[in-house]
Amino acid sequence: MDLLQIHAKVARGVVGREIEIKSILTAMDAGKHILLEGPPGTSKSTLLRKISHEAGIPFYLVEGNIDLTPAKLVGYFNPSQVMEDSYKPEYFEKGPLTRAMEEGGILYIEEFNRMPADVSNVLISPMEEGEISIPRYGTVKAVSPFTVIAAQNPYDDVGTVRISRAFMDRICLIKMNYQNEAEEREIVRLRTGMDSSEIVDLSVKMVRKTREHPDIKLGSSIRGAIDVVDLFVGMQKLADQPGSHFLTTALMAISNKIWLNEMASKTADEIIEEVYASFRNQYPDLSHPQKNATEKSSSDNGVQAIESEEEQRVKKKIVT
Template identity: 55%
Template sequence: MSPPRRHTGKRAMPGGGPGQPSLLPFYGEVKSRIVARAEEIRNILATLEAGRHLIIEGPPGTTKSTILRTITEVCRIPFYLVEGNVDLTPSKLVGHFNPAKVMADDYKGEYFEKGPLTRAMEGGILYIDEFNRMPPDTANVLITAVEEGEIHIPRYGAVKAHPLFRVICAQNPFDDVGTMRISRAIYDRLCRIRLDYQSEEEEREIVRRKTGCPDETLVKIAVRVVQETRVHKEIKQGASVRGAMDMVAIALRLREMGERDAEGILTAAMLSAMSGKVWLLETTARSAEGILREILAGVLRQPDMKWDPDGEGSKEDERGGGAQGPRGASGEPAGPPEPPKGEEQSEGRPEGWDDLDYDPANGPAELKRLARSSPEKVIEYFRSNRAAAREILQSTDVLELYGHIRDMLDPELEEIAKRYATRLIIRLASQIANIGVKTGSLYRSTTEAAWDEIDVDATLERILDRPASRLDENLVFLARRPEQKACVVMLDHSYSMKGIKISMAALTAAAIALHFKQDYGVVAFSTGARILKGLNQYKLPALIAEEILSLEPTGYTNIHDALHLGIGQMKGYEKKIGILLTDGDWTAGEDPLQVARRFDRLHVIGLEEPLQVEATYDEVALRYCDSRMDIFRPGGGLEENLRRYHGSRVELLAREGRGHFTYVHRIEEVPLAITRCLTA
């Protein structure tokens, strides 16, 4: 089928019948306008042509919007953009009646002001950016539209979808601030295509096209810096190609202003362009600026990265070197690179460090290993090197060291370690406390105290029913009622909870405290269970963290009593969430599986790999299968069903509690585990 000519005004018709144009012939033109992405463009066009709706996932700056805008422009398809956010209500998506016209002439179809969904259903693409920021009740409006191809609007009637109608959603799956979990009902109705970062050469071409910069070396440096941010060990998510484009544009303007210090121009341009675009790991102690300076210094030491601000383009120094080549301004051979300005050397060791019996080349990593295997050696060193001890105990390494050596520290050093560990935990917790999004159900109210926005349709109905009343007496407001949910963190402090484990427990509790602010509790348990912070009790997160760090590892693991005490605190709440942190199976108390089912969500964070389940567990599992045949596969056989649940019993708790189960072994893994709990 031949494509329509652009000047005829005809539009491509995905999945159209005989005589209707197709999207597929436009593949070549769309591909020619975008750098690379041939496979992704082909798959998107094929999905749309097949009559399917689509979700595109990828980090920022991976051409999601560019591809879709190009497709709609080339194919002459109407394009309706919606930004997903918590304030997006169903009426903003669907539309509403014009109040003035309805009051003057009653309800008529022509007085309905169509929203982007309604307009797209008449023939176009509805593009929802940041889809995972959209409230669930608004997202659910899409289900009928994409499944049935029809929506019903009160007083307006049915809107049937044109064959051209498609819904395309885009989201960054790595973002966890202000986002929410997309329901399986919606995912099941969408096809999925993932876009990742492009190659270095492809990103150079993008920067050249977007900035018009003829200076190849400047473009190369900017793109290399961006690429390095994506693999740096202290950066959770690096900069997109937009960072390189911004860096090049700013560097060119600085050069126009007369600046000639190559490294100074590059540093200033990079910090302005990228310091807000990189997402640091929560556990890093350094600033974005310091890490970026380090990356740029490394890039400029590479042999093909000499930039001359007075040059016309790429002038690579055959001898290698950075912005000034391998020699300094004086012509003398350059010595070892100096640490970035404003940053302390992270690998330096305190004076007297070499007296400790370990390999100095491994630095803090070897110190932490010694603390696990021979803590008395670390204590001996601390006693003879007080200044070094104070410095070490006020570094990020304290979170792991503290649990291993706290019982051997003298009161002064113990107080220093606990104080700094608490401060560090609160700082880390504050960086992950805002993950997820706090939404609630929409409700209507006639009081301004509940005002989020005016419900136009409900207000019109009141006005028409009460024509003699004043306008302000008939206003109906839409607002969101916060979800009545509570969370209880249940922390194991049995005998095996030593070392980094207790620090991870304190970090989790502090993050939950800062996230929920008030409706949360903390339970500590070993052979028995006790409340550290009740739901109706106020306690500073720092005090909670300090109290957890002071818990003595002792006794057995009575998970039943912990769950029972935790669920008992949440009476009266609509949604009851539990987060259990433990390093092993239950070894005391009753079977906790029955209590786990009483939570709406029970998440389990395992603090080490589980032990192999003992053979006697077969008998427990068999009884369990008999008691829960409703959840097992019919006709699957006892052995098959047993294999499905023949694993860690704490993992069974998460399954019974409809929650997530996650293993964490390092403090750096805790934020991701908490993210999974808070966005479930």
């Protein structure tokens, strides 16, 4: 691989991530395998797809979960063809691992620490020896620059398994945290096409604030800010006045993307409202409309009128 050329092309198409780009390319060029560690929404798959594209190598994505089996990863013989004509190499359905090895591609495994141990153990031989033996098919040798890149969220401990020492001993660790505020604003602007700096700024500030809140174990990723902007743009088509309902869209976009501490004293919605309130005065044009005194008074009078009518009906029944 021409590292300088690939690096230049990738850097032009990705916001920030200078160190991460260099680290991944260096590891791949040296024939090393990688574990990317970071919270969701930190552009891991986006960055790898860009590297794969610019390097001109195949990219295979595998979702790590308890349903993943060695056969799904490596491949299997087509049962109907085997029944008719016995085992033959041409009847073997290649899995993503086999394809990535033969084509010199990237095998990217998301949520690696959710895979069963027997599946992750299948990777040991390809990573260490550069080959894997498949019964009745033969030995598959890895073509350079075949690379296994696993990813895990260090903050997620539900439904996860401990990664074996044998695997950890064969990889290089690259940590990917959230990007800085300026980079996140640029990402939101590019993804949404939003020109208003106020809308982008407030969306980014709110998701970043959730990452610092004492009641939150894991805050929102940049996807929360992107969703806020997209929903806010749509909400304006129905809004009574420009700039209204920002809090409504923020609740829709962010409340389900935060992970509360077990001892949290507030709900997700209450926290989002609190975060919004802390920035509200800085963005008066994006205030959430509240009922004014006249509206409240009219509403109260309406309730009283309904109650009066109901009381009159009850009284009539009593009299009769």
